[in-house]
Amino acid sequence: MEAIRLAQLKHNDKYGAVNTAAFGRAQAEQVRRFHRSFPEYSVTPLVALTNLAKSLGVRGIYVKDESKRFGLNAFKVLGGSYAIGVEVAKKLALPLEQLTYAQLTDPAVKGKLGEQTFVTATDGNHGRGVAWTANRLGQKAVVYMPKGTALERLQNIQKLGAEASITDVNYDDAVRMAQAYAEKHGGMVIQDTSWEGYEEVPLHIMQGYTTMGAELLEQLDELQVRPTHVFLQAGVGAMAGAMTGFLADYYKEERPLITIVEPLNADCIYRTAAVNDGRLHNVGGDLQSMMAGLCCGEPCSIGWQQLAAYADNFVAMPDEVAALGMRVLGNPLAGDAPIVSGESGAAGLGLAVAALREQELAWLQEALQLDTDSVIICISTEGATDVANYRKVMWEGAYSWK
Ligand SMILES: Cc1ncc(COP(=O)(O)O)c(C=O)c1O
Missing domain, CATH: 3.40.50.1100 (Rossmann fold)
Structure with a gap:
């Protein structure tokens, strides 16, 4: 050892x-x-x-x-759900202190928000939390996973309706793939790590x-x-x-x-x-x-x-x-x-x-x-x-x- x-x-x-x-x-x-x-x-x-x-x-x-x-x-859903909640509250000018699950999942909110795609990379747990939250909001999630990810972890995310795939790169490169997808297709990156210039969402996570x-x-x-x-x-x-x-x-x-x-x-x-x-x-x-x-x-x-x-x-x-x-x-x-x-x-x-x-x-x-x-x-x-x-x-x- x-x-x-x-x-x-x-x-x-x-x-x-x-x-x-x-x-x-x-x-x-x-x-x-x-x-x-x-x-x-x-x-x-x-x-x-x-x-x-x-x-x-x-x-x-x-x-x-x-x-x-x-x-x-x-535990990971705690981060993704809160960060998505904050983003939705910001977009709809809802007071964050009063934001609730019932409000977020109200079909009227979806109507006002329009179609959203939440994009992330994950070794399993974070992506499952993001996919779960997107599913509850009636929105789309796109999830990139690193090389070697267990199939069970992939399937748990796919079961929630997310477009998830196992890549042939490590976690950090999968994060860059998620960013590139969001830039190209106009998705919102919900990533559980921060770097220079990307700090607000990870702070909320x-x-x-x-x-x-x-x-x-x-x-x-x-x-x-x-x-x-x-x-x-x-x-x-x-x-x-x-x-x-x-x-x-x-x-x-x-x-x-x-x-x-x-x-x-x-x-x-x-x-x-x-x-x-x-x-x-x-x-x-x-x-x-x-x-x-x-x-x-x-x-x-x-x-x-x-x-x-x-x-x-x-x-x-x-x-x-x-x-x-x-x-x-x-x-x-x-x-x-x-x-x-x-x-x-x-x-x-x-x-x-x-x-x-x-x-x-x-x-x-x-x-x-x-x-x-x-x-x-x-x-x-x-x-x-x-x-x-x-x-x-x-x-x-x-x-x-x-
Ligand atoms: C079960 C579990 N524990 C701990 C961590 C570590 O969290 P962090 O990446 O914020 O350090 C993770 C991250 O995915 C996780 O899935």
């Missing part, structure tokens, strides 16, 4: 002014109000893995289970993710739990950036230690942190990993600003660590509830468990400051979105640690 890499950063703002309020609790509550108006909305569970925590010698481990989000098996933060705070308050460590998995780093901004805004100086995890072969956030020279560092090529949702080689610029300022640890890790997370979540100790977690979903928990459990990673446990007082939060960002691979890991023991 290839070695785990770690980079650490201290608060820095060399990547631009950092506005955490854009992801803060007040903003998040507004976003959540919008999501609450969806018929599928319910708070996703925060599962206390009490016996796992005991066995690993920490005070607590809590996992938010996003497989339960809107029946779509991942990131704000959409903060519904998870608003729910999490409520759940932690109820349990009277204060986290010391939060593990967030990153593809382009938009979700991690939004949640980091949210946590930094709420906890201020007392924010938990935030650790970002990525696959070794798609470690653009890790590399940007390790070099820390004021620029973003990309990774090219096939970005091979079973953590498909994290196979992105170009950081989201506005997500990175939050991470550079407020995240503490940046880890690049092999697939075996995510597989460990999937197995621990799916086969819990007696008394703990099971969580079906996919390759990208289980990455954060996998790293926390590995650092606490594996003798050879004692250095990592120390570097992450994990000890008997630690209260760990992870987000299982997806369920089994590639069932064939899920079975390989869980039933056949693929990607085993040793």
Whole structure:
């Protein structure tokens, strides 16, 4: 197994002014109000893995289970739906603070809007959220997917009526294909990453993710739990950036230690942190990993600003660590509830468990400051979105640690 890499950063703002309020609790509550108006909305569970925590010698481990989000098996729809909502509200001059699902899906709105095409690239979950939202609005979605995408993920998007295809390029090049399509055919790009000159839609997508933060705070308050460590998995780093901004805004100086995890072969956030020279560092090529949702080689610029300022640890890790997370979540100790977690979903928990459990990673446990007082939060960002691979890991023991 290839070695785990770690980079650490201290608060820095060399990547631009950092506005955490854009992801803060007040903003998040507004976003959540919008999501609450969806018929599928319910708070996703925060599962206390009490016996796992005991066995690993920490005070607590809590996992938010996003497989339960809107029946779509991942958190991503929170971003696409909110960003599309904002775009529609802008076009029709509707007040954003009052925007609801019922309004958006009213046939009169479609009449006023006319035919729209939402265009995006995705490794699965984001495109499914965009296709689902377009479908509910009676609009068209065009979705590009990277080389090697599991057929199940493609079909889940096609089932929603989207024009979806698997390309022969990686995620970042698929993003450029989506842009080119929108320019040529007049579609609206709803992309879950930002670059110079394209920041407004991704900002709204990131704000959409903060519904998870608003729910999490409520759940932690109820349990009277204060986290010391939060593990967030990153593809382009938009979700991690939004949640980091949210946590930094709420906890201020007392924010938990935030650790970002990525696959070794798609470690653009890790590399940007390790070099820390004021620029973003990309990774090219096939970005091979079973953590498909994290196979992105170009950081989201506005997500990175939050991470550079407020995240503490940046880890690049092999697939075996995510597989460990999937197995621990799916086969819990007696008394703990099971969580079906996919390759990208289980990455954060996998790293926390590995650092606490594996003798050879004692250095990592120390570097992450994990000890008997630690209260760990992870987000299982997806369920089994590639069932064939899920079975390989869980039933056949693929990607085993040793
Ligand atoms: C399940 C899952 N987790 C995490 C992520 C990472 O999100 P981001 O690309 O914003 O870093 C993704 C992205 O697609 C995902 O699908």
